[in-house]
Amino acid sequence: MLITLVSLLLLFPLSHFFSPLAATMVIPLTAFIAAYVLHDRFWWKWMHLCFLPLLIVCSQFDIQSYWYLLALLLCWFIFGRVMISRVPLYLSNRAALQQLQGIVPEQANFLDIGAGTGTVLHYLAQHRADLNLSGVEYAKGPWLLGKIRLPAKVAWLNVDYKNVDLGAFECVYAFLSSAAMPDLWQQAVQQMRPGTLFISNTFVVPEIPADQVIDLNDWKDGKLFLWRM
Ligand SMILES: C[S@@+](CC[C@H](N)C(=O)[O-])C[C@H]1O[C@@H](n2cnc3c(N)ncnc32)[C@H](O)[C@@H]1O
Known part of the structure; x- marks a missing residue:
């Protein structure tokens, strides 16, 4: 900007x-x-x-000026505070979903932070009935879509993940951006309990090597980075 x-x-x-x-x-x-x-x-x-x-x-x-205003409002509706957060909307792909299905611990309280339209939670609700699923999404548009598509048993909140206590979850999943990772890591270190699992799709935590890296073998050379807290 x-x-x-x-x-x-x-x-x-x-x-x-x-x-x-x-x-x-x-x-x-x-x-x-x-x-x-x-x-x-x-x-x-x-x-x-x-x-x-x-x-x-x-x-x-x-072009009438109100069209520009409408375009701006539409961007806000879909992307929320992207200019501040520097986290746009894009969704986890099939390869990431299939890997998550296998690695999330049994019976875990699972949280997707910045959950977009609920893609991950929708998939896990269908394939891992043992999990207790939650998601937070700040932008109104994706959150509304998630509200429509997700089953009622999924806790689905329209809030900033910075106001959520990560200590309540055994597994936290993030697919955000490199800009968000340093602060998020601090939050995870302060709040997550020992032995719980923090997973980041694509984006690493600077200077903190992951305990495990899973190659997604997709077109964008995607990876899941796992840290045991
Ligand atoms: C890349 S998308 C990932 C969507 C979903 N987790 C997935 O993997 O399909 C990141 C989402 O995080 C949301 N987001 C960014 N900062 C946030 C914040 N502080 N609190 C809640 N949601 C946030 C954005 O609005 C965006 O929809």
Whole structure:
């Protein structure tokens, strides 16, 4: 967001000294380079490169301003506070679900933090009847979908996982983002009981090697990282 704001602020002085067309070419390139240096994921630089040209293309059409507001509200509905949490919505795939089915301890109280649309809980409810399932999801849209699809025995909360006591669970599963992992690890260390299991899909905890790594053998080279607390 910072890169985008700085780029847009540059637009006015640059348009003054160069032609507007030259300015609109220089700014996406600057944003592209900044994103290349600052971001850890490859798609960001392409988003920054395309943002301003897309803005200019859209401004050529006679689109009513309320459509932009609606788009913003829709993003909030689906992704919640993604600009703060830096955790977007994407779902665990079949390979992860099948592995989880085998590794979650018997009779465990299981919690999915940032549970999205309830994909993991829905699968485990069908394949592991012994588990006591809970999920927390902050964004309203995915939470509503989960509310509709999940059986009533699943505890399904529309809250921030930072306000949930992880000490009540024998197994906690997270599929969040690298930005969330350091704080989440601190929370897990403080709250989870000795011998319980913390699982992260894809994202490692910096400087804390996992006790076990399970390769998902999928197209994105996904892995489950397991820590015995
Ligand atoms: C990558 S999705 C994972 C969905 C699900 N766990 C799965 O594996 O299919 C991460 C979800 O975490 C939610 N989230 C991010 N920060 C959160 C927070 N602090 N409290 C609750 N949910 C959060 C996001 O809204 C997003 O839907």
